[in-house]
Amino acid sequence: MIENLARTSFKDFSRSTKILILTNLIYAFVMPVIDIFVASYIMRNSNDPSKVMLYQLAIYTGIPITFFINGWLLNKINIKKLFSLGMLLSGVSMVFMMSLKDLNYTGLISAGLIMGMSFGLYWSNRDYLVLATTTDKTRNFYYGLDTFFYTLTAVIVPVIIGWYLMNGNTISSNESINSGYKVVTGIVFVFTIIASIVFHFGHYEKPKNEKFFYTKFHPLWTKMLQMALLKGLAQGFIVTAPAILMMKFFQSEGALGTAQSIGAVIAAVIMLLLGKFSKPKDRLVIFSIGLLFFFLASFFNSVMFNPVGVIIFIFLLLIARPILDIAYFPIQLKVIDLLSELENRNEFSYILNHEFGLYIGRFIGAGTFLGIAYFGNTDDALRYALLIIGILQLLSIPIAKQLLKQQFKLENQDA
Numbered sequence: 001m002i003e004n005l006a007r008t009s010f011k012d013f014s015r016s017t018k019i020l021i022l023t024n025l026i027y028a029f030v031m032p033v034i035d036i037f038v039a040s041y042i043m044r045n046s047n048d049p050s051k052v053m054l055y056q057l058a059i060y061t062g063i064p065i066t067f068f069i070n071g072w073l074l075n076k077i078n079i080k081k082l083f084s085l086g087m088l089l090s091g092v093s094m095v096f097m098m099s100l101k102d103l104n105y106t107g108l109i110s111a112g113l114i115m116g117m118s119f120g121l122y123w124s125n126r127d128y129l130v131l132a133t134t135t136d137k138t139r140n141f142y143y144g145l146d147t148f149f150y151t152l153t154a155v156i157v158p159v160i161i162g163w164y165l166m167n168g169n170t171i172s173s174n175e176s177i178n179s180g181y182k183v184v185t186g187i188v189f190v191f192t193i194i195a196s197i198v199f200h201f202g203h204y205e206k207p208k209n210e211k212f213f214y215t216k217f218h219p220l221w222t223k224m225l226q227m228a229l230l231k232g233l234a235q236g237f238i239v240t241a242p243a244i245l246m247m248k249f250f251q252s253e254g255a256l257g258t259a260q261s262i263g264a265v266i267a268a269v270i271m272l273l274l275g276k277f278s279k280p281k282d283r284l285v286i287f288s289i290g291l292l293f294f295f296l297a298s299f300f301n302s303v304m305f306n307p308v309g310v311i312i313f314i315f316l317l318l319i320a321r322p323i324l325d326i327a328y329f330p331i332q333l334k335v336i337d338l339l340s341e342l343e344n345r346n347e348f349s350y351i352l353n354h355e356f357g358l359y360i361g362r363f364i365g366a367g368t369f370l371g372i373a374y375f376g377n378t379d380d381a382l383r384y385a386l387l388i389i390g391i392l393q394l395l396s397i398p399i400a401k402q403l404l405k406q407q408f409k410l411e412n413q414d415a
């Protein structure tokens with residue numbers, strides 16, 4: 001056991017990697033607000049799940065566009081400035097939404113596109129920074145720490161904000177709750193500024209000034225894009241479904257915050273242990289378990305579709321999400337490591353192309369929800385769209401198995 005503990009530790013990271021981890025820890029206090037309470041704000045003020053999904057679809061449209069723009073900007077602007085701008089724009093998007101007198105489609109789409117720009121700058125540069133500052137050996141531990149911090153803040157933040165918005169009561173006026181949301185938005189801005197300042201203490205090399213847009217890739221990358229598409233199917237639901245379901249059945253941000261926190265406690269412990277003790281060879285098993293938890297979450301929500309079913313859904317989803325991340329991201333970065341050297345291409349070209357694979361999946365996933373809501377009703381969409389996507393996601397298991405086999409053969413050929 002002691003030998004395992006010594007294999008990967010915080011000392012194995014460079015100073016810049018440690019600063020990146022600290023930056024992500026600070027920004028992790030912002031993510032639950034973006035993921036949970038923006039959706040609940042839309043639900044509270046419109047009572048229309050379709051508007052939540054439209055807002056999410058606008059976000060997902062802005063992300064790949066900004067990924068592409070970021071590839072061009074990296075040749076001209078320091079990566080520190082672009083990464084910091086991505087964090088700050090999340091606060092701008094929330095301020096814009098809170099300033100809307102009416103949550104109309106134009107306003108929601110505009111706010112969603114700004115948030116998509118924020119995510120695009122943040123994630124495209126973050127993916128590259130992790131790729132550049134870690135090795136395959138340390139990535140399980142890196143993402144274990146990263147997801148541990150994320151789930152830890154998912155314990156603290158939802159309870160505090162949920163309690164604050166409800167003022168400790170189960171019933172509060174809509175006007176006072178909306179005022180509370182504006183205060184929360186101001187606090188979000190403070191955290192994004194602090195994270196930006198801390199990040200500037202690190203030293204990071206920008207990608208090589210090379211071509212970053214390609215349309216043809218190695219067959220191994222095709223498998224990675226298939227996984228990206230299937231991952232994208234569920235991403236919109238992972239973010240918005242808990243808030244929509246909790247507001248539908250409980251109509252309380254306090255209940256939403258409590259439910260998020262209970263599941264996150266268990267998820268945080270699991271992530272820390274997986275990151276510490278798992279090895280690269282364990283990623284397929286971890287990935288498969290995460291997909292199974294997601295399927296079970298969607299299954300219980302569909303079969304029960306009541307307050308108890310919602311609690312089970314959120315509990316299982318909070319475990320599934322970080323388990324999937326701790327396996328998926330190292331697999332993705334390992335493939336990029338291998339193919340960028342083999343094809344002699346800029347690593348960012350793969351990060352950009354991967355995002356378009358995710359976007360196609362997100363579009364199909366959101367379209368499935370909106371289609372069922374349009375031809376049926378929103379309850380049917382909440383009940384069955386998740387189940388359909390949960391089943392489809394299981395296809396990622398054989399694809400991941402094939403990908404890892406092809407990757408192993410390619411590595412041996414090079415050796």
